[in-house]
Amino acid sequence: MRPTFKLALPAQQFLTEYWQKKPLVMRQVASGLDHPDADTLSGLSLESDVDSRLITGHGDGPWNLQHGPFDENDFRVLPRENWTLLVQSVDCFLTEVSMLLDHFSFLPAWRLEDIMISYASRGGSVGPHFDRYDVFLMQAKGQRRWKIGDHCDPHTPLQENDQLKLINNMKVRDEYVLGPGDVLYLPPGVAHWGIAEDSDCITWSVGFRAPSPVDILGRLADQAAESGGDTLFTDPDRTVPSDAASLQPADIEALTRQAFRALTPDIQRRALAELLSEPSCPSGLDFDVDHDHIAAASPDALLVRHGATRLILDDQGDAWLNGNHWPLTEAAKPLIRLLAGQRLYTEAELQPVTHDDGQDLLDEWIEAGYFAYLDFSTDE
Numbered sequence: 001m002r003p004t005f006k007l008a009l010p011a012q013q014f015l016t017e018y019w020q021k022k023p024l025v026m027r028q029v030a031s032g033l034d035h036p037d038a039d040t041l042s043g044l045s046l047e048s049d050v051d052s053r054l055i056t057g058h059g060d061g062p063w064n065l066q067h068g069p070f071d072e073n074d075f076r077v078l079p080r081e082n083w084t085l086l087v088q089s090v091d092c093f094l095t096e097v098s099m100l101l102d103h104f105s106f107l108p109a110w111r112l113e114d115i116m117i118s119y120a121s122r123g124g125s126v127g128p129h130f131d132r133y134d135v136f137l138m139q140a141k142g143q144r145r146w147k148i149g150d151h152c153d154p155h156t157p158l159q160e161n162d163q164l165k166l167i168n169n170m171k172v173r174d175e176y177v178l179g180p181g182d183v184l185y186l187p188p189g190v191a192h193w194g195i196a197e198d199s200d201c202i203t204w205s206v207g208f209r210a211p212s213p214v215d216i217l218g219r220l221a222d223q224a225a226e227s228g229g230d231t232l233f234t235d236p237d238r239t240v241p242s243d244a245a246s247l248q249p250a251d252i253e254a255l256t257r258q259a260f261r262a263l264t265p266d267i268q269r270r271a272l273a274e275l276l277s278e279p280s281c282p283s284g285l286d287f288d289v290d291h292d293h294i295a296a297a298s299p300d301a302l303l304v305r306h307g308a309t310r311l312i313l314d315d316q317g318d319a320w321l322n323g324n325h326w327p328l329t330e331a332a333k334p335l336i337r338l339l340a341g342q343r344l345y346t347e348a349e350l351q352p353v354t355h356d357d358g359q360d361l362l363d364e365w366i367e368a369g370y371f372a373y374l375d376f377s378t379d380e
């Protein structure tokens with residue numbers, strides 16, 4: 001079964017009342033979250049490409065954090081309770097998991113980051129903390145108790161174990177138990193602590209991309225340098241300075257203004273489309289990771305976007321795939337628009353928008369592994 005999710009309220013109402021503002025619990029709004037199971041997750045955490053963590057501890061601690069890749073022995077020596085395995089960017093490695101992101105079209109595609117999945121034994125948690133990003137916490141298996149606290153900021157007192165950045169004396173304002181299919185949305189900065197109530201607790205976390213001004217300015221500067229703008233500072237209206245030794249505010253303002261003026265719409269588009277289309281998973285990911293599931297010859301196979309392929313369109317309708325620019329002909333645009341708008345494509349959807357230019361590009365992208373045929377018939 002493919003993963004699905006539907007907001008419990010109209011999308012605009014969610015954005016206006018909750019997005020980036022306050023938590024929301026939605027009951028029975030997700031399904032098809034049965035894969036991956038615990039064995040698949042622990043298997044992923046053995047891989048060197050995969051970013052994973054094991055956290056042990058409960059209550060007042062002590063807490064322990066280990067980073068993957070793990071080996072089978074690490075799991076053999078675990079206690080029965082109070083530990084959690086967290087695997088980052090599972091959507092990149094298991095294309096079926098990435099299909100959940102098709103249900104987040106109430107936000108622009110570039111705003112989505114990745115899907116982390118945790119597997120916890122009874123009592124397992126990552127401790128009281130806050131995240132800097134919005135997150136949808138979706139209960140896939142078992143029950144998890146969520147304690148919700150106040151909005152935090154960089155001054156919020158933390159415990160001494162600075163690796164985990166746990167909050168000191170988190171005040172609990174609300175408490176909910178989530179079962180399979182229930183979803184908790186949290187805006188950035190809200191204190192939370194999710195504790196597994198069962199011995200087999202799996203939670204998916206859909207996280208979001210929020211580049212910092214420093215990231216954006218760096219990319220704009222790189223792109224401006226690449227575009228070869230070589231105009232120099234000008235000051236034809238100069239008056240005699242009152243203090244020739246100092247850099248005056250008016251000059252700071254003029255220098256900055258002229259620098260920003262060099263950032264043409266084309267430079268802005270290229271810098272941001274490149275930054276926002278870069279994948280969240282490690283570069284050089286082997287595109288054969290879920291090859292076993294791919295069966296192009298099967299009549300039940302559907303064209304899908306590989307989970308590690310990030311594809312967005314810019315305002316000219318050109319494609320940006322994993323940080324690379326693909327200028328498109330007008331004839332190719334309808335097909336590529338379909339490919340960028342969703343992750344799974346039926347023949348009935350593809351056929352009306354496919355013409356030679358688009359088909360050639362799609363063939364090239366299939367050859368490179370960015371798109372593939374996936375057989376869903378075995379698990380449905």
Ligand code: SIN
Pocket residue numbers: 084117118120125126131135137192194203204205
């Ligand atoms: C978890 O899945 O155990 C933790 C996720 C979170 O609190 O952000």
Ligand code: CO
Pocket residue numbers: 129130131192
């Ligand atoms: Co969190």
